[in-house]
Amino acid sequence: LESERVSAIVSDFLDFSRPRPVKIESLWLPDLIEEVKASWETDPRNEGLRLRVDEPPEAWILGDPICVHQVFTNLLSNARRHTPPGGTIEVRLAQEADAAVLTVQDSGPGVPAELLPRLGERLLRADAARERRHGGHGLGLSIVREIIRRHGGALRFENRAGLLVTVHLP
Numbered sequence: 805l806e807s808e809r810v811s812a813i814v815s816d817f818l819d820f821s822r823p824r825p826v827k828i829e830s831l832w833l834p835d836l837i838e839e840v841k842a843s844w845e846t847d848p849r850n851e852g853l854r855l856r857v858d859e860p861p862e863a864w865i866l867g868d869p870i871c872v873h874q875v876f877t878n879l880l881s882n883a884r885r886h887t888p889p890g891g892t893i894e895v896r897l898a899q900e901a902d903a904a905v906l907t908v909q910d911s912g913p914g915v916p917a918e919l920l921p922r923l924g925e926r927l928l929r930a931d932a933a934r935e936r937r938h939g940g941h942g943l944g945l946s947i948v949r950e951i952i953r954r955h956g957g958a959l960r961f962e963n964r965a966g967l968l969v970t971v972h973l974p
Contacts (some may be wrong), residue, residue, distance in 0.1 A: 827829045827868045833897055833904050834860040836869070840876040841895075852889040855880075860897040863904040871951045872973070878944040879908040879969055886912035886967065903957070907969040914963035923961045924949035 812934070821881075837860050844855050883893040891911035898905045924945045936943065952959045958972040 811972060815819055827870070829867050829869065831865050831867050831869055831872060833863040833865060833906070836873055836876060837895065837897060840873065840880060843877075844880060850884060853884060853887055854892040855895070856892055856940050857895045858897065861899050863899045865904045867973060871955070875948050875951050875971065876906070878948045879971075883910035883912075883967070885909055886910055888912060894913050900972075903972045903974050906973070907968060909964065909968040910966040912966045914967050915961075917963065920961045920963070
């Protein structure tokens, strides 16, 4: 199982190392969030964690459905790895005038302030600051950063009673 997971991560990494146009189509984000939530609820690795998803508003974006799904999945996977047992991960979606705004907040220890600007760099892991209970190879957030960049969006990290990740997708 671990070798399959590593193989999938390396494949994703290589895919985003090569120039590839994103397949742009109109996406209804509440459906994507529901798909990711349903997958979360059946994954035994999430036992002992709570996922709280606010009722998503109407939110459309133009994007690649596979890539945007990967963003949601990677952000939740990262949050899961750094949320202690009994902790909560909160997902919110908002619609601004020109963008959908997705936030994912874990209830983990956060990261040192000096590492926040570097989150999303390839192979960066903040192991000393964030308990590494389950794997992690330092590629998930770099894949997220690249997908967001290719969609013309923005990505921000903040410490707020855990790590808060904010994604703006036009």
